[in-house]
Amino acid sequence: MDGSWFGFLAFLLVSVISVGGLIVAAKVLGVRARGKSLLKERTYECGEEAEGPAWIRFHPRYYLVALFFVLFDVEAAFFFPWAVAEKTLGWNGLASIALFTGVLLLGWWYAVKKDALRWQ
Amino acid sequence: MIFAASLAAAVVIVVLSATALALWYERKLAARMQTRIGPQFVGPIGLFQPVADLLKLVQKEEIVPMGADRVLFALAPPLTVIFALAAAAFVPLWPGVAVVRSDVGVLLVIGFGGLAMVPVWMAGWASFNKYALLGAMRAVAQSISYGVPLVLAAMVPVILAGTMDLDGITQFQATHHWFGLWPIIPGLPAFILFLLAMLAESNRIPFDIPEAESELVAGVTTEYTGMQFGFVYLAEYVHTVVGAAIGSVMFLGGWDGPFAPGLHWLLLKTLCLFTFIYWIRWTLVRLRADQLMTLCWKWLVPAGLGLVFLSAAWNQTGWSR
């Protein structure tokens, strides 16, 4: 197991080196513009001067999606220990996890009926 | 130790060069599907096209837009590549050998897949560009939505094999049956679900609203020039290549195959899955944002839950032993 994680470190190291190599190559081989243009560094907005700051406010639907994700992903994380041990737990384990999922699905059904899952 | 290190280096280099080849392969494939020829003039049958692209991208001037968060802006593109690569470390290459053999391999792979969204968000935020920010917002929303069906689809092989070790799953498939083919009811739909969710995770067509060109110019990459853009471009392909490899490990038996199990089977299956993914990509049109979310939350999540229970029930019937 130790050697295995050493492998992962080596893996990360090699990928960082190869990506870093490309960065260095870009820095070394890249051209530089002769004059500095103010227009060049302006934010791209289809040739127009950008209006207002780019960090704009967002629709709350993104927030809803984030909440749903937290809910369902945490539940899914609870599934994993059961999933590994499923073979030994038998029908009993299946029934108990079904109860758990049933409650979850009730919530999902409520959300669907409330139209909370629609991208407004 | 030396073996592990050299294996790691080899995997990184192979994945990166395979990605370069995939760039060419995808352009050729797309061209043929549109009755075009595709890259042709650069090298024999256009084989050196990615090299020329790389050489050009390396030379381009780097521009940091005014008002951008310089540190995040510079850091995000390389991180996308590194995170996309990281999942490749867990792929079992041949019986008993992977760069990292972990008991929770499935969780880690999905975790690194999800982590790849962080630099995308960083890039969108740091660019100080509305298109980039909107693209990043959509990418993250889409990616975390499809994270749920991905986890559920990945749980099916875990339940069927009774282990979260990727090599263990492959060995189970080698001794029993490939999960993509048998049991056909939780297996094949789970495989399709996995592919769909993976496509959406890596923001490919038909799930590419984060960089819908007609709406958002180039999404998060709008402000990136030269090699910085090249990294994001590369990361997309790395993501797909690695995703295809993991899909073939979990559902198509990875290194398992007739005559001589080994690396070549893995590569062959990865290539087939990759072709299939790009086939889909160049066929289907883009889904609208609301269709995308509806598909995920109203159909794929309950379907995933159902598949999990079906596979558990399959285990209890005793037919798998």
Add this chain to the structure above:
Amino acid sequence: MGYFVDTLNSIGATVRNFLRPPVTVNYPAVIRPRPERYHTSFALLHDAPGDELCIGCLACERICPSFVIEIKQAPKRESPVTGKKRGYVEAFTLNLTACIGCELCVQVCPTDALVMLRTPEKPAFCREDLILDVKRLYANEKEKQAAWATGSRLIEMQDPNVGQPKVEKKPAPVAAAPAPAVTPVAASTPAAAPAPVAAEPAAAASEPIKGAS
């Protein structure tokens, strides 16, 4: 469900495309056959004995909607070939940068001196390279392939009596009328190739009618 079926259909479509040979014409090596009347650049012509055809009448300059032609007339002098006194051009400048390719100048040319070319002009590195002067216009005559249209052919083509499918049953009185009566320009230049070539586009135009009937 409909989406699913459509998805399968479209996947089938891409597979069929994949198996078809590509429609791409391998451009620099193979050049797609250009139609007879494909026209891009210009040339000035000589007649068979080798005299310049352009008489400097300014017709093309005046009709050009884009004002790209500029002619400087030379004083009238005797032609070395025929010995008759006629006009010549001293300078003929055609500004290809603003040409819209309407072919009106070719159409009005009374001597069929100005023609358009089927060989496209080379994209230039500077704007000045796209200005055709007399030298380049006469060089184009030798180097490049001329398009079908000349002044007299275009006028003959517009004559409703030329190239009509022959109706044998009832020879209409209109068809019996001699064609050149309505085409004074063509009549004044007998050097231009008459019926057989002129019949070509008209015959081509009549094809869809045949197919429809």
Add this chain to the structure above:
Amino acid sequence: MAVIEEPRSYFHPLYDVMLSTPGLSVGVAPLDRLLTWGLKNALWVFPMATSCCGIELMASAAARVDLDRMGTIMRASPRQSDVMVVAGTITVKMAPRVRRLWDQMPEPKWCIAMGSCAISGDFYRNLYPVVPGIDTFIPVDVYVPGCPPNPEALMHGLMRLQEKIGLQREGKLVPSEPRPDFDAMVRPPALSRIGDAARAADLSDRQEQAALTMCPDAAPGVVEDEEKGFAQPATQATPPLNTELVELLRDRFGVTEFPLNAPPVVSADKHLELAATLQKMGYRQFLFVAASHRPAKEGSEDLCEVAYGLRTVGAGTKEAIWQVRVPTNQTVPSLVPLFAGADWQEREQYDLVGVKFAGHPDLRRIMMSDDWVGHPLRRDYPADKECAPWR
């Protein structure tokens, strides 16, 4: 044909270092060859397509002439593009945007002017809103002639660009020598030339004659060609007079003249009242506002005529059209308080003719750029004026 090199707008810092280091200077040439090969074979296009040439640009990426064969793909963002293909007419208002997008492209970058409009402004080149060639504000590397050039021509243009990049590397480009004077080779076109003394003296007379021949009605003296028989223009049925409007104008607004071929003239101070009355009568749809300028002649001053049109909604629709005449420096009451639809149309008339509307909430230019001087549709506006406000 001289190949002329503009001073390059970028430099390779690595080359400078290598050239100044004794041992390394040998490596510059092969390295440059490699890098140039990369540049040449991955020209990504930024499509700056504004009109019909844009269609050919799109076609060039499609299956028949597949630009992908030479490694050229289209990118939507200028940040990732190498070649800007300007395809279409660039107006004076568009030019600053093109310039900004050009500036936003990273070095090394090139520009292809595709089609006559981009090269020289084509036959719009002496018109007030059109830029006479994009090389007046951005450097152009390759000019692809045609109107529009077909997809193969664009591909040929890209190949010429590759050739140019190669020539640049080999140093075969002539360092910037005085260019041949384009203006000396081609005289400024059009309107000014008609009055040119060196031209045939009777040219304009003949043109006028030709115009009259085309329209026999206007010239009673022209003998009709018996054989060909000029088709008489169908006598236009005079539109039925809107008696409602006539009565209203005669009784309440003191209008006495009702010419058949022009709308009745209402004085400017009663114009708003008329519009309000008509609106109450059911003329609820705003049709148009159209202004024209009459330069001062002897006996009349500099005038603006502003015609307004309203319409009832529904079956049996009726139109009410009237005009207001004011001296050019005076104002016309705006109809925006009554009809919201008048907003942009009045702005347009203000922009192009220079009519000032009193009470308009937002009287700015709408078509011409904000810094434009003068009103181009006035009769006294110089039509063949050289215009280059972006300079």
